[in-house]
Amino acid sequence: MFPRGFLFGVATAAYQIEGALTEDGRGESVWDRFLRQPGLVVDGSDGAVAADHYHRWREDLGIMTELGLGAYRFSISWSRVQPDGGGAVNEAGLAFYDRLVDGLLERNIEPVATLFHSDMPAALMDNGGWRARETSARFGDFAEHVARRIGDRVSNWFTIAEPYTLMRHSYVLGEHAPGLRLSTGAALPVMHHxxxxxxxxxxxIRSHSKARIGLTNHSSPCQPVSQTAEDGAANTMFETLRNHTVTDAILLGRYPEELEALPDADWSAVLENDFEIIQTPVDWLGLTYFHPIAVSSAAPYGSEPFDIAVTGGEPETTMGWPIVPAGLGEILTRLQDRYGDRLPPIVITENGCSMPDRLSDEGRVDDPRRIRFLADHLKVLAGAIQSGIRIDGYFIWSFLDHFEWELGYTKRWGIVYVDFETQRRTLKSSAHWYRELIEGWRSAQVLMDRPSFLPTRE
Incomplete structure (x- = not known):
């Protein structure tokens, strides 16, 4: 059984749902600039309206109340709060999050704020973005402004979402804003900053709030595609970067020694005493899990010293990703084994799936495969808790259908269906199921072996 105090919630990211990109003094973001280039999004769309959460937040909080959610993890648009990435605060932008926090608390929903989720003021890129040490200082100032305003009411924080994932997709592969294509070794200053x-x-944040603070990491079980030494070395490198670099830095105060073999590694950003700052104690660790990964050596070597592919099970989501709930348990066990008593409580900050959701003529959206996905992953989570791993919360990715970065509006992740032409919201069957699960948990009726935990329809 999940313990009392466990946070059952949903998660979103500002750029993917808010819209209102030119309203109330918001500055240009890296995504605004990036998406002006043609052909970068498969359906030619952008985040100009997205799910219109900026205007419809009261309606969305009403849905959260209807679902009985205990928490909502949202991210804060740096461009709304500091349009140029520094200097004076944009009062209108910060006031939006002020209202959002008050609205959540009025509905007895815990606000869980993420300061950075892939979106930053474009002006910072003019000076190097996350390649520049100055951006770290600017980010600390941004956190100061936000915490001073809402830290008296927000008790749960994540600073940065998935540092390696951001480095890889935004500064190595060029798939996400700002769209740079560096080698992995040359991009290491991004991760460090x-x-x-x-x-x-x-x-x-700590100077303004008695809060739980951490960051999130995107982890996957990794295995080489063959027994060759080359594939084994490639797998070690990718697994180290994805699963260990962030957590070793914040929990052990060092980078993994395996990174010494990374070609063209640039460690010039690492200065004396940096790890004293990086290792500032955290209260919890966010974990994103979607699927396992198979790794092979790269031939010829390009920007990365490995090739990767998702692997490991059937059926697949509409992302083409296999559904492997056991992988979540594997990651949790590996974290416990690697860090022992140093491992803080864990929160599953993103877990969910895109599915081929359709609005029926009767106005229903039935998604039994998503229900099965969520149920099976929660069963694994319950088993991990019973084994002694402390897990403090679970956030479905995602609350709403949204702008899915380079995939535009072609993938549906939400437990709430959004008609992007009318912005009408429709609760999917997974949303109703989640509400019943939470109700059962609150009344101490839901055990992992009870049929009520599982979907009733295939």
Whole structure:
């Protein structure tokens, strides 16, 4: 059984749902600039309206209340709060999050704020973005402004979402804003400055809030595609980057020694005493899990010293990703084994799936495969809790259908269906199921072996 105090919630990211990109003094973000280039999004769309959450937040909080959610994890648009990435605060932008927090608390829903989720003021890119050490300091200042305003009411924080994932997709593969294509080794300063910014932001929040603070990491079980030495070495490198670099830095105060073999590794950003800041104690660790990964050596070597592919099970989501709930348990066990008593409580900050959701003529959206996905992953989570791993919460990705970065509006992740032409919201069957699960948990009726935990329809 999930313990009392466990946070059952949903998660979103500002750029993917808010819209209102030119309203109330919001500045240009890296995504605004990136998406002006043609052909980067498969359906030619952008985040100009998205799910219109900026205007419909009261309606969305009403849905959360209807679902009985205990928590809502949202991210804060840096471009709304500091349009140029520094200097004076944009009062209208910060006031939006002020109202959102008050609205959540009025509905007895815990606000869980993420300061950075892939979106930053474009002006910072003119000076190097996360390649520049100054951006870490600017991020600490941003955290100070936000915490000073809402830290008296927000008791749960994540500083940065998935540092390695951001480095890889935004600065190596060029798939996400700002769209740079560096080698993995040359991009290491990005990771280091993200982690330095995390430490500075943690200290800033603590000066204004008695809160739980951490960051999130995107982890996957990894295995080589063959027994060759080359594939084994490639797998070690990718697994280290994805699963260990962030957590070793914040929990052990060092980078993994395996990274010494990374070609063209640039460690010039690492200065004396940086790890004292990066290792500022955290209260919890966010974990994103979607699927396992198979790794092979790269031939010829390009920007990355490995090739990767999702692997490991059937059926697949509309992302083409296999559904492997056991992988979540594997990651949790590996974290416990690697860090022992140093491992803080864990929160599953993103877990969910995109499915081929359709609105029926009767106005229903039935998604039994998503229900099965969520149920099976929650069963694994319950088993991990019973084994002694402390897990404090679970956030479905995602609350609403949204703008899915380079995939535009072609994938539906939400437990709430959004008609992007009318912005009408429709609760999917998974949303109704989640509400029943939470109700049962609150009344101490839901055990992992009870049929009520599982979907009733295939």
């Amino acid at each position: 993200l982690l330095l910014g995390h430490g500075l932001a943690t200290r800033a």
